[in-house]
Amino acid sequence: GSTIGIIGGGQLGRMLAMAAARLGYRTVVLEPQPDCPAAQVANRQIAAAYDDTAALAELAAVSAVVTYEFENVPVMAASALAVTVPVYPPASALEVAQDRVAEKKFLNGIGIPTADFCPVDNDDELTAALKKFDGSGILKTRRMGYDGKGQRVFRNMETGGFGGTCEAMGNVPLILESFVAFEREISVIAVRGMDGSLAAYDPAENVHRNGILHSSTLPARIGSETAAAAQAAAAKILAALDYVGVIGIEFFILADGALLANEIAPRVHNSGHWTEAACIVSQFEQHIRAVAGLPLGNPGRHFDCVMENLIGDDVLRIPALLAEPDLMLHLYGKAEARPGRKMGHFTRMSRHR
Numbered sequence: 001g002s003t004i005g006i007i008g009g010g011q012l013g014r015m016l017a018m019a020a021a022r023l024g025y026r027t028v029v030l031e032p033q034p035d036c037p038a039a040q041v042a043n044r045q046i047a048a049a050y051d052d053t054a055a056l057a058e059l060a061a062v063s064a065v066v067t068y069e070f071e072n073v074p075v076m077a078a079s080a081l082a083v084t085v086p087v088y089p090p091a092s093a094l095e096v097a098q099d100r101v102a103e104k105k106f107l108n109g110i111g112i113p114t115a116d117f118c119p120v121d122n123d124d125e126l127t128a129a130l131k132k133f134d135g136s137g138i139l140k141t142r143r144m145g146y147d148g149k150g151q152r153v154f155r156n157m158e159t160g161g162f163g164g165t166c167e168a169m170g171n172v173p174l175i176l177e178s179f180v181a182f183e184r185e186i187s188v189i190a191v192r193g194m195d196g197s198l199a200a201y202d203p204a205e206n207v208h209r210n211g212i213l214h215s216s217t218l219p220a221r222i223g224s225e226t227a228a229a230a231q232a233a234a235a236k237i238l239a240a241l242d243y244v245g246v247i248g249i250e251f252f253i254l255a256d257g258a259l260l261a262n263e264i265a266p267r268v269h270n271s272g273h274w275t276e277a278a279c280i281v282s283q284f285e286q287h288i289r290a291v292a293g294l295p296l297g298n299p300g301r302h303f304d305c306v307m308e309n310l311i312g313d314d315v316l317r318i319p320a321l322l323a324e325p326d327l328m329l330h331l332y333g334k335a336e337a338r339p340g341r342k343m344g345h346f347t348r349m350s351r352h353r
Ligand code: ATP
Pocket: 115, 138, 145, 146, 147, 148, 149, 177, 178, 179, 180, 181, 182, 185, 208, 211, 212, 213, 250, 262, 263
């Protein structure tokens, strides 16, 4: 069979490599860190930085197609690769997803509402932006944030005296988002094939703890119109990006059922891990099918379920979890359980549908 190149060696790359193997593909992972989760199951690792020219040339030479498992792949690397080998999702999707301001402008531009926002580059701009949002909001780094890192919350605070805030945030470009008093959070995992075909999984209801995804519950406690609106927004986003592969889209749901898009992740997504347990074709297999030019599978769901992440010391729960009869455990092969580190997840199945 042919070889799929994967940029990034974390757990998402690992699960992509497993899905690829089941469809008869070989995988090569580009990742500087030795013995990373993905390299443990891939056929081969190229141990180099994501922007290493020689490594990228080698990846292009051995791969029939290249994909990635995290959204901070250097855009230059993806575009350089794309000259000699197909790269999916397209580098343009990376560009939009890497900058929270570009992301919100893109979403608003295709008619999908988000929280109000203001780019912030210094303390004076922060003061002005906070004034505009009545002294509350979430200040985030425009780039590179994940798991709630690089964020600071302001709630009903004074509208002045923020000297030093931008320096404390690392003197990088920032964005102030208005604080959304959401009723719940959901996400839609959707996929677009090479022929433009679409599939979307049922929305998951997500709970975050300390900025990190804690659980995803199916079904989400939302009406069918809200679910349909979220899936329609996903379809619009995929078409606008001329996308190929799986995307994860996070939404806030307001008390009246209205949707605001929070962010898009141009890759398989943590809130879609339940699909490996409750669906015949998981998000990982859908992604491999899409980037390999195969037909998409059925996103239908056969169980109600709850996925929970195992973070740091949560690994101590593993013996008790394994004693549960209807629970699927998935561990990432990380040796050391550091605080805040995603070690694995489980999906607890309830009602058969
Ligand atoms: P991820 O790991 O999902 O990429 P991230 O670091 O990019 O996370 P966000 O998704 O922007 O962070 O924010 C993390 C969480 O913080 C959200 O899921 C939500 O619970 C809360 N949050 C973010 N922005 C807002 C907002 N504008 N108003 C209210 N809550 C917010």
